[in-house]
Amino acid sequence: MRADDLRLIGIAWRLDRLRWVPSDILTDVVTSEGVCMWPSSDNEPPDARTDAELAKSLCGGCPVQDECLELELRTAGTATVGVWGGMTDDDRRELHPHWLRRGERVERGAE
Template sequence: MTGTYDYEEIATGLDRYAAAPDGLLAYLVARDGLCFWAFDRADIPEPSGEDTPDRELAAGLCAGCPVINECLELDLRSAGSETIGVWGALPESDRRALHSVWLRRRADSAGGEAR
């Protein structure tokens, strides 16, 4: 996808992972994430910092990965607005924009402040 993302829709899709423990998400991503076993990590290109090429890179690297949502949830929890690289089929600029929407949804559902 090379256009803009609907961050609200993406964050809504991640709501189902809100109760999943961090350790479980990390285990699933490390075990099943394509980037952990399908590629030589040294061969993965660096993001360019430009939206369209980075979105294409992220989509290509994560195509067919069975844990895209778990990966995205894990990165939003652990790196948040300080995220770098590609996680959950999104480049860092999109994950940074998504993070504030994700935080708001979590705070709203918890009736207070999200982590």
Template sequence: MNYDDIVSDLDYLATVPDDVLAEVVTRDGLCFWAFDRSEIPELSGLDSADRELAAGMCAGCPVINECLELDLRTAGADTVGVWGARPDTDRREIHPVWMAHRNGAQKRGDRR
């Protein structure tokens, strides 16, 4: 899995305020209105079943990138559950790459 590509795909969201991302994700995210949240199983481990479950739960969601961006900003390495069509184990590995990418972009003065 290429985490650099995943992180680069989120660059267009870098300047979107947290509250706007949260509003978009809670308004448009399928998991907030299409599922009974008590029926969504908890994910653990790094096996392909967790990834398949996460991808299946988020299939067709219009705000997958926004959701992933929001979780990386707000939960970071302490993330749990499914956000952005990825299990928490993947997001914990993505987070330091995302942090380094964003810090590098800020140092270069990149504003996308």
């Protein structure tokens, strides 16, 4: 198994604590507490050469990164675009199958 797969499995495991939180609650938490949602006098995105640098700059220190990531994986899945939860869209697409295997989510219910 690749080191990156292990990293992604660890992230999926960390998100397990949020799997039964309803999406509307996650939305409220992310929009009210997410650093990227706070008003800013500077409407320009931070200087970044790569998407990974942009994710680190935008999401660094945000108290709701996991909630944001969980919500984006639920709502966009592999069609995800942009920076969410401190990860690039490519990273989230790689994470998505690991996340799906970690168990049922509130929207899918128990099978």
